[in-house]
Amino acid sequence: MKVEHGIKGQQKTKIKLEELTFYYGKYKAIDNVSMEFLECKVTAIIGPSGCGKSTLIKSINRISEITNDVQVEGKVLLDNKNVYDRDVDLVDLRRRVGMVFQRPNPFPKSIYDNVAFGPRLYGVNNKKRLDEIVEYSLVKSALWNEVKDRLNQSAIGFSGGQQQRLCIARALAVDPEVLLMDEPCAALDPTATARIEELIEDLKKYYTIAIVTHNMQQAARISDYTGFLLNGQLIEYNITTEMFTNPDKKVTEDYITGRFG
Amino acid sequence: MTVGKRKIFNSFFQGLCRSMAFLAMAVLIVILVKVVTNGVGVINLSFLFKAPREGMTEGGIFPAIFGTVCITMLMIVLAIPVGVSAAIYLTEYAGKNFLGRIIRASINNLAGVPSIVFGLFGVGFFVLFIGRGMDKILGIPLLFGQPAMLWAASTLALLVLPVIIVSTEEALNSVSVSLREAAFALGATKWQVVRNVVLPQARSGILTGAILSISRGAGETAPILFTGCAYFLPRLPVFTIPYVHIPVINPLDQFMELSYHIFIMATQSTNVAATRPIQYGTTLVLIALTFLLNLSAIIFRIYFRKRPR
Ligand SMILES: Nc1ncnc2c1ncn2[C@@H]1O[C@H](COP(=O)(O)OP(=O)(O)OP(=O)(O)O)[C@@H](O)[C@H]1O
Ligand SMILES: [Mg+2]
Numbered sequence: 001m002k003v004e005h006g007i008k009g010q011q012k013t014k015i016k017l018e019e020l021t022f023y024y025g026k027y028k029a030i031d032n033v034s035m036e037f038l039e040c041k042v043t044a045i046i047g048p049s050g051c052g053k054s055t056l057i058k059s060i061n062r063i064s065e066i067t068n069d070v071q072v073e074g075k076v077l078l079d080n081k082n083v084y085d086r087d088v089d090l091v092d093l094r095r096r097v098g099m100v101f102q103r104p105n106p107f108p109k110s111i112y113d114n115v116a117f118g119p120r121l122y123g124v125n126n127k128k129r130l131d132e133i134v135e136y137s138l139v140k141s142a143l144w145n146e147v148k149d150r151l152n153q154s155a156i157g158f159s160g161g162q163q164q165r166l167c168i169a170r171a172l173a174v175d176p177e178v179l180l181m182d183e184p185c186a187a188l189d190p191t192a193t194a195r196i197e198e199l200i201e202d203l204k205k206y207y208t209i210a211i212v213t214h215n216m217q218q219a220a221r222i223s224d225y226t227g228f229l230l231n232g233q234l235i236e237y238n239i240t241t242e243m244f245t246n247p248d249k250k251v252t253e254d255y256i257t258g259r260f261g
Numbered sequence: 262m263t264v265g266k267r268k269i270f271n272s273f274f275q276g277l278c279r280s281m282a283f284l285a286m287a288v289l290i291v292i293l294v295k296v297v298t299n300g301v302g303v304i305n306l307s308f309l310f311k312a313p314r315e316g317m318t319e320g321g322i323f324p325a326i327f328g329t330v331c332i333t334m335l336m337i338v339l340a341i342p343v344g345v346s347a348a349i350y351l352t353e354y355a356g357k358n359f360l361g362r363i364i365r366a367s368i369n370n371l372a373g374v375p376s377i378v379f380g381l382f383g384v385g386f387f388v389l390f391i392g393r394g395m396d397k398i399l400g401i402p403l404l405f406g407q408p409a410m411l412w413a414a415s416t417l418a419l420l421v422l423p424v425i426i427v428s429t430e431e432a433l434n435s436v437s438v439s440l441r442e443a444a445f446a447l448g449a450t451k452w453q454v455v456r457n458v459v460l461p462q463a464r465s466g467i468l469t470g471a472i473l474s475i476s477r478g479a480g481e482t483a484p485i486l487f488t489g490c491a492y493f494l495p496r497l498p499v500f501t502i503p504y505v506h507i508p509v510i511n512p513l514d515q516f517m518e519l520s521y522h523i524f525i526m527a528t529q530s531t532n533v534a535a536t537r538p539i540q541y542g543t544t545l546v547l548i549a550l551t552f553l554l555n556l557s558a559i560i561f562r563i564y565f566r567k568r569p570r
Contacts, residue, residue: 063446121457
């Protein structure tokens with residue numbers, strides 16, 4: 001695979017999957033995948049429904065294991081440290097690797113309390129400091145202007161797009177290094193989607209972003225690298241422009257041109 | 262089968278089921294009507310706020326109301342922390358492992374134990390073992406080692422524990438996975454997730470369970486029979502703090518209780534017939550009290566549904 005020779009250039013590898021195989025019980029959802037996520041780049045994961053995209057990115061912050069019986073072989077290296085090592089502190093891992101889910105899942109609390117939730121977990125209780133973090137995160141997620149006068153309103157009353165940006169703000173508030181986004185626009189209309197895409201463009205200056213998407217145009221627009229998954233296997237991984245103009249494999253071409261999936 | 266026959270069968274079974282449903286309702290109505298018509302006459306302020314006189318053939322039932330309220334409150338104060346913690350352990354930590362399954366099976370069996378067995382257990386465990394044991398360790402004359410409100414409430418608390426655990430478990434399980442995931446993904450520890458996300462969401466369910474268990478416990482006689490309930494007490498189970506003269510409920514005292522009071526009047530009185538109106542009145546008060554508790558459960562639930570926080 002091309003990963004091995006050269007597409008990295010000067011970039012630093014933030015996350016590296018090494019022969020990752022992931023099971024739900026006995027079911028193999030990820031099959032021997034090796035790939036990299038480069039620092040301050042957007043890496044898109046594409047593939048048909050059920051191919052293991054969510055599983056792949058959730059293996060990085062180890063969130064699947066809270067509700068499922070899972071088994072993992074291989075490595076997920078974050079800054080060269082395997083997150084599946086015994087001595088890894090999950091709280092610390094998830095603080096460094098933030099996540100935005102497929103469906104907006106704000107807490108049924110106020111906007112303010114949603115964003116302040118993470119910092120409070122880490123013992124930040126100073127009102128002034130929290131105010132700063134909330135404003136900073138909401139500004140970064142491009143929501144501040146819409147909500148600055150209603151920070152005490154419940155998040156439940158807001159639109160899907162606003163809720164999803166709130167979830168992004170909530171993830172940013174704990175100052176992660178990596179942002180995992182699982183189809184963040186799946187439940188959104190085109191306007192809201194466009195806003196989130198702009199946002200991602202801006203966020204990649206500071207964060208390493210892994211994004212799952214069903215939308216080929218979206219992957220082409222926002223990502224620097226793209227991985228194509230099929231039946232749990234990584235079929236192709238390349239610079240996005242390369243992959244979309246000149247795919248290596250026939251199946252990749254068929255998929256991105258919409259001939260299946 | 263012909264069409265005509267099928268139609269006849271259909272209406273026959275519909276009618277049968279409907280009459281059984283009405284039967285259940287009719288029983289309730291008959292009980293209520295009988296209790297209300299016979300009992301409402303004796304209810305007045307002095308019945309509610311005075312003590313019994315003349316071997317319970319006259320006077321009111323205030324000590325029994327007071328005792329019932331005290332013991333129910335004490336019961337719930339004891340049962341909620343234990344029950345809620347147990348439910349949190351079972352749903353959040355034990356999951357489906359072996360230990361969790363054993364505990365769950367035990368709780369289901371506990372719910373099926375007859376209440377008189379709880380009463381006997383209460384005497385043996387709380388009064389004799391714990392109470393007498395405390396007296397011995399402290400080297401004092403009989404103080405804890407006798408029937409008392411504390412032990413009766415503890416026994417009732419055990420009785421309602423399964424109700425609280427099961428309803429709390431349901432409430433905890435109904436909290437959506439996506440909210441839990443959101444919190445975990447922010448780096449929350451398990452306890453932080455429980456404390457900040459799960460419990461606030463489950464609060465109305467837990468409260469409902471608590472209040473259901475109150476109405477279950479409030480009418481019970483057998484568990485308190487030997488553990489603290491008194492036939493008749495000339496004074497309330499109240500203790501006045503010296504110097505400041507503030508009266509407080511004394512959990513080490515015995516108490517009177519409504520359902521036991523009814524039982525006593527109906528079986529032990531020297532003149533059962535003379536106490537009959539009072540029996541009806543007392544029953545009415547007990548039913549009304551239970552009804553009020555259920556009503557407050559419903560109000561609580563509506564209140565917390567409106568403010569999903
Ligand atoms: N909790 C689970 N237990 C068992 N199998 C699971 C579980 N979650 C997912 N799977 C299976 O693992 C495979 C990959 O699932 P995953 O959710 O990662 O797919 P996906 O590519 O994200 O799909 P989609 O595009 O529909 O979100 C699927 O076949 C799915 O059925
Ligand atoms: Mg998915």
